[in-house]
Amino acid sequence: MKKKTNFAIVGAGVISASHARAIAAHNDAKLVAICDVDKEKAEKLASEYGINHNHTYTDYEKMFTAEAIDIVSVCVPSGIHADVTIAAAQAGIHVLCEKPLDITQEKMTDMIEACKNYHVKLGAVYQRRTLEAAIKTRKAIQEGKLGKLVLADAYLKYYRSPEYYESAGWRGTWELDGGGALMNQGVHGVDLIQWMAGEVESVFAYSAPLIRKIEVEDTAVVAVKYKNGSFGVIQGTTSVYPGQETRFEVHGEKGSIIFGDSGFKLWNFIDHDEPMPQVSNTEGGSNDPKAISSQGHYIYVDDMIQAVNENRAPLVPGEEARKAVDLILAIYESARTGKEVKVRA
Numbered sequence: 067m068k069k070k071t072n073f074a075i076v077g078a079g080v081i082s083a084s085h086a087r088a089i090a091a092h093n094d095a096k097l098v099a100i101c102d103v104d105k106e107k108a109e110k111l112a113s114e115y116g117i118n119h120n121h122t123y124t125d126y127e128k129m130f131t132a133e134a135i136d137i138v139s140v141c142v143p144s145g146i147h148a149d150v151t152i153a154a155a156q157a158g159i160h161v162l163c164e165k166p167l168d169i170t171q172e173k174m175t176d177m178i179e180a181c182k183n184y185h186v187k188l189g190a191v192y193q194r195r196t197l198e199a200a201i202k203t204r205k206a207i208q209e210g211k212l213g214k215l216v217l218a219d220a221y222l223k224y225y226r227s228p229e230y231y232e233s234a235g236w237r238g239t240w241e242l243d244g245g246g247a248l249m250n251q252g253v254h255g256v257d258l259i260q261w262m263a264g265e266v267e268s269v270f271a272y273s274a275p276l277i278r279k280i281e282v283e284d285t286a287v288v289a290v291k292y293k294n295g296s297f298g299v300i301q302g303t304t305s306v307y308p309g310q311e312t313r314f315e316v317h318g319e320k321g322s323i324i325f326g327d328s329g330f331k332l333w334n335f336i337d338h339d340e341p342m343p344q345v346s347n348t349e350g351g352s353n354d355p356k357a358i359s360s361q362g363h364y365i366y367v368d369d370m371i372q373a374v375n376e377n378r379a380p381l382v383p384g385e386e387a388r389k390a391v392d393l394i395l396a397i398y399e400s401a402r403t404g405k406e407v408k409v410r411a
Contacts (some may be wrong), residue, residue: 070096071371074148074159076126077141078102078111079234081164087114088363094371099133126150130157131242136188137162137370143234144249145242148173155184161215162370162380163190166253166394169244171410174391178384189370189380190387194254194361195261198345199325203316204262211335212318215296218263219316222252222302225309228392233279238280246275246282248394252302255312257390259300260292263316266393267293270410271402277305288397298376300397 073089075082078100097115101123102108102243108122123129130138138148140163147168147399151161161181167190168174181188206212224247236242237320243250260266273286284305290298311326321335333342347361369381392410400407 068094070094071374072096072098072136073139073367074099074129074137075103075111076101076129076163077139077140077143078104078107079141082111082139082141084363085141085162085164085367086111088367089139090115091364092367092371095367098135099123099129100168101129113191127153127157130154130159131401135159136374137363140164141240143236144244145169145173146404148177151177151188152180155180155186155188158184158186158355160187160370160374161189161385162366163188165191165257165387166244166249166391167384169242169249169391171388171392171395174384174388176197176331178388179284181384187370187373188384189366189373190382191256191363191366192254192261192369192382192387192390193366194258195382196347196362196365198343199330200258200262200314202313202343202345203323203325206321206323207262207316207318211321211337212323213314213320215263215292215294215316215318217315217317217400218259218290218292218296218298220252220255220298220388221310221313221315222247222255222300222308223310223312224251224282224302225307226251226276226278226304231278238278238282240281243282245394245398246278246280247284247302247304248273248286248300248397249282249391251304251392252286252300253390253403255302255314256300256393257387259298260389260393262314263298264292264295265389266396266409267291268406269393269397269400270315270406271397271400273398283398283401286401288400294298305373 099121231238271288273283278284287304288300313326324332373380396409
């Protein structure tokens with residue numbers, strides 16, 4: 067009988083359920099332990115997945131020592147992703163890290179280096195990359211169907227209530243959230259637009275907490291210059307009601323593609339006539355973080371298992387995962403200084 071890959075989860079907050087469901091659904095995976103600083107939260111999640119309370123912890127380093135863990139899902143507040151990842155690497159445990167990779171360039175570098183030095187895999191979760199619409203759009207761009215790119219835009223308009231920010235002390239803080247509408251909710255869209263359209267050279271941005279009583283931005287508007295010469299706009303917010311379907315628009319000299327959470331809105335090329343593709347997998351969560359599908363997480367759980375077994379890089383390795391954060395950090399610097407800022411090369 068084939069040995070299952072043992073998973074543990076650190077952090078039993080909202081997103082941990084997506085990891086737990088994905089692990090439970092995988093024939094080759096087994097969830098063996100859960101850690102959270104709040105013992106009650108760890109035990110609640112453990113009960114939902116048939117894990118004995120003896121395998122719940124409040125100290126992840128103790129869990130790493132006591133349990134036979136192959137891969138750990140890191141689901142703690144963003145500002146301590148590196149801490150958990152480095153401890154896991156030192157224990158010889160592979161890491162599947164929630165977005166963002168972490169919230170500073172120094173921490174991201176440290177966790178990437180630790181995983182290299184201790185010969186463990188570091189993969190990150192950007193589930194929007196698994197959407198058929200995104201994959202088809204990226205392929206069309208790479209095949210030159212749009213010709214020279216002109217504009218590539220991301221509209222990331224979420225709604226998060228005051229109660230959402232009050233539900234956990236780390237939300238909406240620079241220290242642990244690392245930012246607001248862009249670093250927490252919008253990071254998926256920021257990652258996706260540069261994954262599809264190409265890396266970003268520089269940004270000019272405005273951002274502020276316009277509505278919510280938080281330290282970080284609830285609204286941001288960014289002018290983007292891509293390395294390929296095209297321009298774009300990124301809009302991110304958590305303060306519009308109701309939250310809107312996340313939307314991506316890519317325009318070139320020979321065509322345009324527009325898609326949102328529910329699929330394509332436009333697929334049109336000057337050189338040839340193609341029917342608009344139909345897609346089966348979609349994404350939610352613009353109004354409620356609990357509505358986020360675990361479909362994408364299953365793909366990343368499966369990929370991490372295969373990456374470990376085949377000794378290859380994960381679908382989104384650390385160096386790739388940091389690009390969206392480096393871009394967001396440049397956006398924050400621009401908003402602070404009022405100047406155009408180049409993105410880390």
